[in-house]
Amino acid sequence: MKTSKDVPATSLLDYPRPSVAVDTAVLTVAHGSLQVLLVRRGEEHHHGEWALPGTFLRERERLADAVLRSLREKAGISGRVPRQLHVFDDPERDDRGWVLSVAHVDVVPVVALEDALKSDGIRLASVSGEPQLITELPYGHAEIVAKAVEWIRAVYAESPDPGALLVEPFTLKELRDVHEIVAGASLMRDTFRRFMEPQLTGTGQMSDGTRGRPSRLWRRQQKHYS
Structure with missing residues (x-):
C-alpha cells in the first residue's frame, strides 16, 4: 500500500504555464466619436501594425505595475489608474503561443492625450468609424476593444460622465x-x-x-x- 511518502511531490514546474500579458483599451471622445488609443508596434512580430498598448508580465511583477509600465513606455501616458476589465484566455488568441491577456480599460479626456498623440507611433481610432482597422488588430485586441466599449456604455448609462471627459462646469x-x-x-x-x-x-x-x-x-x- 502506497503512503504519502511514496507519492512524488508536485512542483509548479510540473504544470504547463501560459505567458501572461496585459493590454489596455484607453477610451476617449474626440471628433464626435468614441475612440480608442492605438500604438504602432516596434517589435519584430507584427512590426509596424497598430495595436493596443500592452506588455508581458515580468517575473514577480504585479498586473497593475505592468499596465502602468506599458502605458508609460508604449504610449507616453502616466498618472492614470486603469481598471481591470476581463481575462481573455482563448488558447488561439495569440499567434505567438499560449498567452493569457488580462485586459484593462481607462477613460481619458482627449486633452490629457495631446502630448502622447504628438508621436507618429500613437493615434486614435474611432471604434465605429474605422471598423476594418479595429477588426484587424492583432492578438485578439478587437475583442478587447469590444468588451471595453460594452463596459463604458454600461457605466455611462448609470451616471453623468463618470470618466470625466467633460470639463466642468457644463450644460x-x-x-x-x-x-x-x-x-x-x-x-x-x-x-x-x-x-x-x-x-x-x-x-x-x-x-x-x-x-x-x-x-x-x-x-x-x-x-x-x-
Whole structure:
C-alpha cells in the first residue's frame, strides 16, 4: 500500500504555464466619436501594425505595475489608474503561443492625450468609424476593444460622465452630447434630464450663450467611475 511518502511531490514546474500579458483599451471622445488609443508596434512580430498598448508580465511583477509600465513606455501616458476589465484566455488568441491577456480599460479626456498623440507611433481610432482597422488588430485586441466599449456604455448609462471627459462646469446639453457619443445612439432629452439631474450639483451660474441660449451649469457629484 502506497503512503504519502511514496507519492512524488508536485512542483509548479510540473504544470504547463501560459505567458501572461496585459493590454489596455484607453477610451476617449474626440471628433464626435468614441475612440480608442492605438500604438504602432516596434517589435519584430507584427512590426509596424497598430495595436493596443500592452506588455508581458515580468517575473514577480504585479498586473497593475505592468499596465502602468506599458502605458508609460508604449504610449507616453502616466498618472492614470486603469481598471481591470476581463481575462481573455482563448488558447488561439495569440499567434505567438499560449498567452493569457488580462485586459484593462481607462477613460481619458482627449486633452490629457495631446502630448502622447504628438508621436507618429500613437493615434486614435474611432471604434465605429474605422471598423476594418479595429477588426484587424492583432492578438485578439478587437475583442478587447469590444468588451471595453460594452463596459463604458454600461457605466455611462448609470451616471453623468463618470470618466470625466467633460470639463466642468457644463450644460445638460453638453452632457447629453457626450453620452450620446458613448452610447452610439440618440437619447431622449427629458428622460436623460430626469435621470441625470439628481446626480448633478448646480453651480448657480449660466452659460454665456455663445453656443445657443444661456443654460444652467452643472458639476458632477461623482467624480469618476468606480
